[in-house]
Amino acid sequence: MDSNGSLQNNPPRHVAIIMDGNGRWAERHGLTRLDGHREGAKSVRAVVEEARRTGIQYLTLYAFSTENWERPEAEVSALMELLCHYLESELELFLSHNIRLRVIGDHSRLPLEVRQKLEETINKTAAMNGMDLILALSYGGRQELVNAVRRIGLAVQRAELDPDAIDQDLVRKYLYAPDVPDPDLLIRTSGENRISNFLLWQIAYAEIVIRSEGWPEFRADQFKQCIGEYAIRERRFGRTSSKLNSLALGDNSQ
Numbered sequence: 001m002d003s004n005g006s007l008q009n010n011p012p013r014h015v016a017i018i019m020d021g022n023g024r025w026a027e028r029h030g031l032t033r034l035d036g037h038r039e040g041a042k043s044v045r046a047v048v049e050e051a052r053r054t055g056i057q058y059l060t061l062y063a064f065s066t067e068n069w070e071r072p073e074a075e076v077s078a079l080m081e082l083l084c085h086y087l088e089s090e091l092e093l094f095l096s097h098n099i100r101l102r103v104i105g106d107h108s109r110l111p112l113e114v115r116q117k118l119e120e121t122i123n124k125t126a127a128m129n130g131m132d133l134i135l136a137l138s139y140g141g142r143q144e145l146v147n148a149v150r151r152i153g154l155a156v157q158r159a160e161l162d163p164d165a166i167d168q169d170l171v172r173k174y175l176y177a178p179d180v181p182d183p184d185l186l187i188r189t190s191g192e193n194r195i196s197n198f199l200l201w202q203i204a205y206a207e208i209v210i211r212s213e214g215w216p217e218f219r220a221d222q223f224k225q226c227i228g229e230y231a232i233r234e235r236r237f238g239r240t241s242s243k244l245n246s247l248a249l250g251d252n253s254q
Contacts, residue, residue: 012184012230014058015051016206018198019044021190021214028214034078039216041086045093048133050220052097054227058132058180060104062198066140069109080114083137087121094121098130104176105139134177141200148174175201182206185230187223189215207233 019040026036044061051059063083069076087101094101101121110118118137151174155161161170172178183199186206193210195203209226211218 011055014181014183015056015185016060016183018062018188019215025214025216043215043218046219047223050223052131060134062136064137080111084117087117094125098128100128100132101125102134103137105137109138141197187226189218
């Protein structure tokens with residue numbers, strides 16, 4: 001049925017993923033944390049390809065949080081190098097699969113080389129319209145909301161905005177990617193049951209699937225299973241099942 005709720009016959013329009021467990025997976029296998037991140041990059045490719053095949057329009061990956069800056073300097077540096085390598089190695093995939101790269105987060109904290117490589121890849125894929133791949137880099141949901149509040153406050157201070165005009169639609173316009181619809185499905189790997197400051201505004205009504213695998217073990221088959229689980233969920237958006245059924249039948253009397 002349609003986006004007003006009920007069982008989903010179509011794939012989700014927007015899937016967001018918290019890619020967790022690279023380090024713990026590596027430790028279990030006697031490898032370094034960097035080895036875990038390298039293996040996780042293979043999962044990124046597999047999931048991006050499967051998402052494109054499935055017909056997902058937006059795929060948002062939580063690649064590096066604001067809190068991740070607190071990790072050891074050597075690990076952060078290695079992650080930045082790995083990100084640059086990923087962007088170089090996957091450009092052909094983006095172009096051949098009609099994928100546009102986008103980024104959300106506080107880019108000012110990223111190293112210059114990373115920012116330049118991101119800008120280059122974003123520009124080269126700007127005309128692609130098959131799927132948007134959105135990397136959340138140096139991203140924090142609370143900081144995104146703080147930034148939005150600051151900008152709204154400035155607009156009010158400059159008399160460019162009437163406070164009475166502030167509503168949910170207006171707040172959305174001040175988020176990092178206001179044109180992107182809210183995630184229909186949020187996936188988290190490694191069995192952790194928390195959202196870790198990710199898309200706090202946007203996931204208000206997202207369906208959530210927690211997987212026990214670490215991210216390096218999460219590939220196309222696991223992604224398809226998550227899509228299958230989403231398909232049997234009933235999305236009520238605060239309504240009752242009977243109300244959804246009446247809406248689906250065109251009865252607005254309830």
